[in-house]
Every structure is written in structure tokens, then in C-alpha cells.
Amino acid sequence: MYNKITPEILVELKNITGDEFVFCDEESINLHSSDETEDLKFPPEVIVKPSSAEEISKIFKIANKYNIPVTPRGGGTGLSGGALAVCGGICLSMVRFNKIINIDTKNFQATVQPGVITQTFQEETEKLGLFYPPDPASRGSSHLGGNLAECSGGPRAVKYGVTKDYVLGLEAVLPTGEIINTGGKVLKNVTGYNLTQLIIGSEGTLAVITKINFRLIPLPKCKKVILASFNALEDATDAVAKIFQKGITPSAIEFMEKAAVKAAEERLGKKFPNSQAEAQLFIEVDGNYPELLDKDIEMIAEAVEEFKVIDMVLAEDEQKVQDVWSLRRGIGEAVKSISAYKEEDTVVPRANMTKLIRGVKDISAKYGITTICYGHSGDGNIHVNILKDKLDDKSWHLNLDKAIREIFELTVSLDGMISGEHGIGYTQKSYLPIALSDSELELMRRIKKTFDPNNILNPQKIF
Numbered sequence: 001m002y003n004k005i006t007p008e009i010l011v012e013l014k015n016i017t018g019d020e021f022v023f024c025d026e027e028s029i030n031l032h033s034s035d036e037t038e039d040l041k042f043p044p045e046v047i048v049k050p051s052s053a054e055e056i057s058k059i060f061k062i063a064n065k066y067n068i069p070v071t072p073r074g075g076g077t078g079l080s081g082g083a084l085a086v087c088g089g090i091c092l093s094m095v096r097f098n099k100i101i102n103i104d105t106k107n108f109q110a111t112v113q114p115g116v117i118t119q120t121f122q123e124e125t126e127k128l129g130l131f132y133p134p135d136p137a138s139r140g141s142s143h144l145g146g147n148l149a150e151c152s153g154g155p156r157a158v159k160y161g162v163t164k165d166y167v168l169g170l171e172a173v174l175p176t177g178e179i180i181n182t183g184g185k186v187l188k189n190v191t192g193y194n195l196t197q198l199i200i201g202s203e204g205t206l207a208v209i210t211k212i213n214f215r216l217i218p219l220p221k222c223k224k225v226i227l228a229s230f231n232a233l234e235d236a237t238d239a240v241a242k243i244f245q246k247g248i249t250p251s252a253i254e255f256m257e258k259a260a261v262k263a264a265e266e267r268l269g270k271k272f273p274n275s276q277a278e279a280q281l282f283i284e285v286d287g288n289y290p291e292l293l294d295k296d297i298e299m300i301a302e303a304v305e306e307f308k309v310i311d312m313v314l315a316e317d318e319q320k321v322q323d324v325w326s327l328r329r330g331i332g333e334a335v336k337s338i339s340a341y342k343e344e345d346t347v348v349p350r351a352n353m354t355k356l357i358r359g360v361k362d363i364s365a366k367y368g369i370t371t372i373c374y375g376h377s378g379d380g381n382i383h384v385n386i387l388k389d390k391l392d393d394k395s396w397h398l399n400l401d402k403a404i405r406e407i408f409e410l411t412v413s414l415d416g417m418i419s420g421e422h423g424i425g426y427t428q429k430s431y432l433p434i435a436l437s438d439s440e441l442e443l444m445r446r447i448k449k450t451f452d453p454n455n456i457l458n459p460q461k462i463f
């Protein structure tokens with residue numbers, strides 16, 4: 001369907017970026033063949049590292065002329081295979097777009113390039129007393145551009161929202177080569193369709209983001225964390241809705257079942273408090289006045305006590321709060337290191353979470369598979385890791401797809417969606433019709449065709 005990269009095309013690409021930013025050696029190809037999605041490998045034919053929107057525009061002109069697919073790549077931490085070059089062609093690495101152009105402390109805004117590492121941006125804003133809340137656990141290596149493409153969330157979404165809520169405007173290159181500017185630097189804007197929000201979450205299939213205008217908020221001055229442990233999964237998930245009913249919005253409420261905590265302890269060589277408990281809630285509150293946070297903590301303790309809580313541990317000083325967060329952030333990688341796996345990213349209204357987790361455990365028992373659940377329970381976003389563990393190859397291949405379908409059907413029946421923050425990408429596309437109607441899918445296909453008539457940008461993703 002697509003043409004292969006020829007020596008002539010390589011010369012044209014090198015003329016755009018310079019020889020030193022075009023790579024075809026085995027090591028580079030290997031490095032860019034996979035992301036963090038299972039054990040999938042799709043080698044691109046060439047990796048190109050441009051440094052400006054104009055260079056990307058020229059690369060697209062070549063891609064259209066020769067019918068070559070282009071796959072944008074950020075930090076390569078994606079969990080739905082979005083950065084995989086499944087049709088070969090050009091891997092468009094955004095690593096050289098790594099500048100924070102400006103942090104505007106008067107307007108609480110920042111203009112950055114998309115290849116900036118998420119954590120670097122968070123830390124630079126915090127030095128100026130500003131706060132960029134989106135906080136994926138992969139923040140040490142994910143790019144802001146990848147975060148926009150996936151509309152990343154993370155634990156603080158429950159109080160502060162997700163990536164899209166902090167983007168005011170973009171510069172982006174369309175697959176047809178035009179450079180566009182969407183939105184701007186204003187907090188309100190009803191000037192035409194909202195192209196900014198259409199591109200955010202489009203998983204690198206509509207345009208390549210080359211500059212981002214963010215809005216920021218003041219950095220809360222203090223945080224406290226309470227770890228509550230329970231004897232039953234249901235007690236932990238039921239307690240979540242109760243906390244909100246008390247009128248408190250924590251800055252994070254993370255749910256972890258025992259197997260997730262144990263995996264993190266083992267991998268990190270550290271102890272989690274009460275790790276024998278069936279489930280834990282990690283609840284963070286933040287604000288400017290410690291005494292008000294104490295009040296919140298009291299109310300949270302009252303709420304969770306209604307649910308047979310075994311123990312509550314309070315972390316108040318900065319170091320203890322960081323320790324608990326580092327364990328929580330380690331869970332994803334720890335669980336994935338147990339065996340072959342498939343990670344699902346279900347999201348339901350939070351009061352339906354208990355039904356989701358119970359249903360997932362029933363489906364696991366029916367198919368003899370192991371599931372480990374953890375995630376952002378404040379917004380009902382539960383990551384269901386399905387592990388091969390000791391299951392034989394035949395049963396794994398026979399039952400996996402059926403089990404996932406049932407989990408997704410259950411999720412949708414609970415008013416949920418099949419991905420909250422990891423995207424559909426390559427791995428979830430066959431399940432999309434469970435969540436979206438034919439008309440909805442057709443409209444999305446037409447939008448894709450309008451942006452990318454020759455289907456050269458990140459083909460084989462989402463649909």
C-alpha cells in the first residue's frame with residue numbers, strides 16, 4: 001500500500017534536516033521500533049529528527065509525493081502503540097523540539113516545544129511558584145507533545161483536570177504540509193471551531209504539534225497524604241464516592257489492589273505500609289493552609305471509617321509524601337514486569353467503580369486469567385492489567401480477546417469508556433465499536449480524511 005524509502009528519498013530527507021539528523025543504522029531502528037506497549041515491535045525504515053515546523057512541512061511534502069507513512073514519536077512511553085511505525089516509513093522523532101520558550105509569570109502562561117520532558121516542565125514552573133498539574137507516572141521520560149496527543153491524565157486529574165484543560169493554543173503541521181496556529185494565548189475563545197481540542201487527544205493522527213501555549217495555575221503551598229488500607233476491594237472503591245459526598249475534592253485518590261502493591265515493593269526493594277491489606281487508597285489533599293488540610297484529613301478519615309478500614313497512615317512532611325508517590329509511580333512498570341500482559345484503561349463514573357472491579361474479577365475467574373487493578377479511582381479510571389502469568393500459550397491466546405471484550409462491554413454498560421487516558425492507538429482499535437456507534441466512527445473517519453487525504457500520518461491507528 002505504501003512505497004518503501006529509496007536512496008533518493010533519503011537524500012531528499014537529508015537535504016531538509018542535514019545528514020546528521022537522518023538515521024538508518026540498526027541500533028537507531030531498534031530503539032525506535034517499540035514503545036511501552038506490550039512486546040510489540042515495528043521497525044521504521046528511517047528516523048528523522050527535524051528541529052522546526054518548516055522542516056516537518058517539507059518532510060510531509062516528500063511523504064505525500066512518494067506515498068510514505070510518517071509516525072510522530074515523543075518519549076516512546078505510550079501504552080496503546082501510537083508511536084509504532086506499523087507501516088514502516090518515517091519515524092518523526094520530536095526530541096529536538098526540547099525548549100521551554102517562555103514562562104510568563106504575569107499571565108500564568110507558558111510557551112513550549114513539544115519535545116520537552118513532562119517532569120522538566122513541571123519543575124521549571126514550580127521554581128516560579130506556578131503549577132502544571134497533569135502528572136502521568138511516566139513524567140520522567142514522556143514528552144509534552146505525547147501528553148497532548150494522548151490527552152494524558154494521571155492522579156491529579158480528579159481535582160485539576162487533564163492535559164486538554166491546560167492548553168490554550170497550538171502550532172501544528174498538517175499532514176498536507178500547511179503550518180497552522182490554533183487557539184492562542186487567551187483564556188476565552190469562541191473564534192471558529194475549536195481545532196486545539198480536536199488535535200489534542202487525536203493520538204498523532206491529525207497533525208504534528210510543534211508549539212504549545214499552556215495556561216498555568218498558582219502552586220499550592222502544602223500537601224498531605226493519607227494511606228488507608230482495607231480488607232476488601234469493594235470497601236476501598238465504595239469509600240471513594242463517600243469522600244466526595246462529604247464535600248472534599250482530594251488532589252489525588254489512587255486505588256491499588258494488594259498484588260499491585262506487592263509487585264511495586266518487590267521491584268523497588270521498598271516497603272509499602274500495610275501491604276498485606278487487600279486494597280489501599282492513597283489520598284492526597286493540597287492547598288495553602290495546613291490547618292485547613294488537617295480538617296480535610298479529618299473528614300476523609302470519617303468517611304473511610306464507614307468502610308471497615310484496617311489502618312490509616314498519614315504522611316505530612318515532604319520526604320514522606322515523595323516516598324509514597326515514588327512507590328505509587330513504580331506500580332505500572334512493576335506489574336508489567338511480572339509476565340506477558342495486556343493493559344486496559346477502563347473509566348466509569350466513580351460510583352460505578354465497585355461494579356467494574358467486581359465484574360473484572362468475575363471475568364478473570366471465568367477465563368482463568370490473572371488481573372491486577374490499580375489507578376486513578378477519583379475519576380473512576382481503573383487500569384486493568386491482564387497477565388499471562390502461569391497460563392499456557394494456547395489458553396492465553398484463546399481467552400484474552402474474549403475476556404477483554406467482556407471487560408469493555410461491562411465498562412460501557414456502566415456508562416464508561418474503554419480508554420480514559422492511554423488512547424486507542426494500534427492495540428485497542430478492534431474494540432472501538434463497543435464504545436462508539438457506526439455514525440460516530442464514520443464522522444471521525446471523515447475528519448481524518450479532511451486532515452490527511454492520503455492517509456500518510458500515523459496510519460493504522462484508532463480505526
Ligand SMILES: Cc1cc2nc3c(=O)[nH]c(=O)nc-3n(C[C@H](O)[C@H](O)[C@H](O)COP(=O)(O)OP(=O)(O)OC[C@H]3O[C@@H](n4cnc5c(N)ncnc54)[C@H](O)[C@@H]3O)c2cc1C
Pocket residue numbers: 035036071072073074075076077078079081082083094114135136137138141142143144145146147148149150151152153154155203204205207208209210332333421422458
Ligand atoms: C510506566 C508508565 C506510566 C504511565 N502513566 C501514565 C499516567 O499516569 N497517565 C497517563 O495519561 N499516561 C500514562 N502513561 C502512558 C504514556 O506515558 C502517555 O500516553 C504519554 O502521554 C505518552 O507520551 P510520549 O511522549 O511518550 O508519547 P509517545 O509514546 O512517543 O507517543 C504517543 C502518541 O503521541 C503521538 N505524538 C508524540 N509526539 C507528538 C507530537 N509532537 N505531535 C503529534 N503527535 C505526537 C505519537 O504519534 C503517538 O501516537 C504511562 C506509561 C508508562 C510506561
